[in-house]
Amino acid sequence: MAAPPTPLEMPAPSVAGSAEPVIVFEEVSIGFEDKPVLDAISFRLTRGETKAIFGVAGSGKSTILKLALGLMKPDSGRIYVLGEEVTQMSEEALFDLRRRVGIVFQESALFDSLRVRENVAFRLLEEGNISEDEIERRVREALSFVELERTVNMFPSELSGGMRRRVAIARAIVTQPEILLYDSPTGGLDPVTSTTIIALVVKQRDVYKTSSLLVTHRLQDAFVMATHYFDRETNQMRALGSRAHGEVPMTFLILRNGKVIFDGDIDALKLSKDEYIREYIS
Amino acid sequence: MAAGDFLSGVDLISPAEFAKEKVLAIQVYALLVGRSIANLFKHPVYWGDMLQQADLIGVGSLPIVVLTGFSIGGSLALNSANTLQRFGSLSLIGQLVAVGMVTELGPVITGLMVSGRNASGMASELGSMVVTEQIDAMRALGTDPTKKLVTPRVVSTVFMLFFLTIISDACGLAGGGAVSSLMFGMDWHQYWSSAWQALVFRDVFTGLLKPLLFGFIIATIGCYYGTSARGGTQGVGRATTQAVVASSILIIVVDFFVTRLTMTLFGYH
Numbered sequence: 001m002a003a004p005p006t007p008l009e010m011p012a013p014s015v016a017g018s019a020e021p022v023i024v025f026e027e028v029s030i031g032f033e034d035k036p037v038l039d040a041i042s043f044r045l046t047r048g049e050t051k052a053i054f055g056v057a058g059s060g061k062s063t064i065l066k067l068a069l070g071l072m073k074p075d076s077g078r079i080y081v082l083g084e085e086v087t088q089m090s091e092e093a094l095f096d097l098r099r100r101v102g103i104v105f106q107e108s109a110l111f112d113s114l115r116v117r118e119n120v121a122f123r124l125l126e127e128g129n130i131s132e133d134e135i136e137r138r139v140r141e142a143l144s145f146v147e148l149e150r151t152v153n154m155f156p157s158e159l160s161g162g163m164r165r166r167v168a169i170a171r172a173i174v175t176q177p178e179i180l181l182y183d184s185p186t187g188g189l190d191p192v193t194s195t196t197i198i199a200l201v202v203k204q205r206d207v208y209k210t211s212s213l214l215v216t217h218r219l220q221d222a223f224v225m226a227t228h229y230f231d232r233e234t235n236q237m238r239a240l241g242s243r244a245h246g247e248v249p250m251t252f253l254i255l256r257n258g259k260v261i262f263d264g265d266i267d268a269l270k271l272s273k274d275e276y277i278r279e280y281i282s
Numbered sequence: 283m284a285a286g287d288f289l290s291g292v293d294l295i296s297p298a299e300f301a302k303e304k305v306l307a308i309q310v311y312a313l314l315v316g317r318s319i320a321n322l323f324k325h326p327v328y329w330g331d332m333l334q335q336a337d338l339i340g341v342g343s344l345p346i347v348v349l350t351g352f353s354i355g356g357s358l359a360l361n362s363a364n365t366l367q368r369f370g371s372l373s374l375i376g377q378l379v380a381v382g383m384v385t386e387l388g389p390v391i392t393g394l395m396v397s398g399r400n401a402s403g404m405a406s407e408l409g410s411m412v413v414t415e416q417i418d419a420m421r422a423l424g425t426d427p428t429k430k431l432v433t434p435r436v437v438s439t440v441f442m443l444f445f446l447t448i449i450s451d452a453c454g455l456a457g458g459g460a461v462s463s464l465m466f467g468m469d470w471h472q473y474w475s476s477a478w479q480a481l482v483f484r485d486v487f488t489g490l491l492k493p494l495l496f497g498f499i500i501a502t503i504g505c506y507y508g509t510s511a512r513g514g515t516q517g518v519g520r521a522t523t524q525a526v527v528a529s530s531i532l533i534i535v536v537d538f539f540v541t542r543l544t545m546t547l548f549g550y551h
Contacts, residue, residue, distance in 0.1 A: 099424040109419035
């Protein structure tokens with residue numbers, strides 16, 4: 001399974017795999033039009049960990065990501081991101097925190113009036129104190145990570161769905177964020193393109209040790225992530241031996257009726273006796 | 283047909299809910315207006331975006347403003363001439379066109395033209411960005427959409443509408459002059475000197491105050507409906523229509539009150 005080349009200039013974070021939480025949800029509830037969507041859910045994401053969030057449509061998976069970024073406020077409960085309580089922060093203060101978190105939206109959400117270069121460089125251009133050469137270098141680096149260097153002068157409307165998703169990943173990683181949030185990155189894509197996207201997510205997890213929340217309804221994607229690792233030498237995603245499944249920092253979180261009904265690794269998931277979970281993973 | 287059948291499919295809303303919705307809308311609009319002004323004094327100020335919007339709004343609207351200004355001035359002269367001729371006062375045509383164009387028709391017609399062109403443009407552009415999550419993406423990327431998208435549009439519209447109105451006034455006077463000299467055989471110089479002498483400070487002040495307010499109305503209403511768009515492409519279409527209707531009505535209502543206010547201010551009754 002081929003994956004794009006690794007830009008060696010991008011340093012990996014120094015702390016990896018420690019138990020330090022980067023996202024904490026405490027008894028978080030939110031509803032829309034008097035209908036509860038999340039009902040007092042709690043979980044934590046530790047540094048270097050990737051957590052896949054599952055649930056049926058409308059179960060509040062994407063809402064979790066928007067809550068974590070402070071794009072929405074919960075009705076009750078507390079949310080901590082990188083040690084700061086986002087539920088208490090003003091929009092102004094959240095802008096600074098959001099610079100340390102990257103997000104890939106469900107439909108990419110690329111700015112359609114800007115070229116790929118400006119889309120990927122958006123955050124760097126907003127910083128205002130980075131030289132044009134440095135911006136160009138980092139844009140090229142991020143685009144080479146997703147193997148789309150050739151699209152630098154194209155508009156989003158000229159790209160396919162899979163390419164747009166990859167550009168969105170490049171835009172999210174260009175500032176080397178401490179946390180990445182993926183909202184259904186493979187939704188609506190063909191299996192080959194989905195595998196390419198998952199390889200990129202695995203690469204980001206294993207090479208740069210970025211903590212991630214990944215919303216998906218494709219269980220097979222998360223299983224691939226839990227059973228594969230990224231080999232830097234061959235620059236490819238490779239399968240782990242069945243005994244080594246617990247060695248990648250990958251966990252699963254399943255939502256049902258607004259509650260968390262499972263939060264654990266692949267081995268615990270396979271051993272779960274819950275009928276709904278058994279049906280879900282079968 | 284039973285009353286129930288007649289009302290089936292119609293979402294009825296209680297008066298209390300309706301009032302609550304309207305108050306909330308005014309609150310959101312007031313917040314947007316406040317933030318769009320406050321952003322002018324906060325770093326960063328998006329000068330590049332302001333320039334780009336000024337080009338889109340100002341230069342882009344120039345042809346329709348020139349055409350409508352010239353036509354309205356000509357029509358005003360044509361209509362006034364018939365009445366004035368009956369009293370043997372055709373020489374007053376320049377005064378009438380000048381005062382009418384500068385205080386009322388120039389600002390209002392330019393405001394309505396720019397509203398139709400730009401309030402709709404802003405609402406549809408921002409509305410599309412909302413429904414495709416681009417506004418959320420901008421917030422997620424650490425940029426304030428009000429600062430990046432709303433403030434430049436407000437500043438550019440206010441600035442450009444001021445100059446567009448002056449151009450419209452000039453075109454209107456030229457249109458009136460063309461009709462007076464070509465159709466009624468009036469001396470061109472006489473027309474211009476009578477038009478020029480008729481204008482007093484109060485007329486010019488009123489005529490230049492209005493575009494500042496109208497520009498503000500066009501941009502803030504367009505941006506408000508755009509950023510409040512919900513419900514996919516249908517919602518964007520609805521926001522666009524509402525933006526044009528609301529800004530046009532507000533322009534006409536505000537025009538009345540500004541006229542009355544300046545009359546009081548300058549001691550006219």
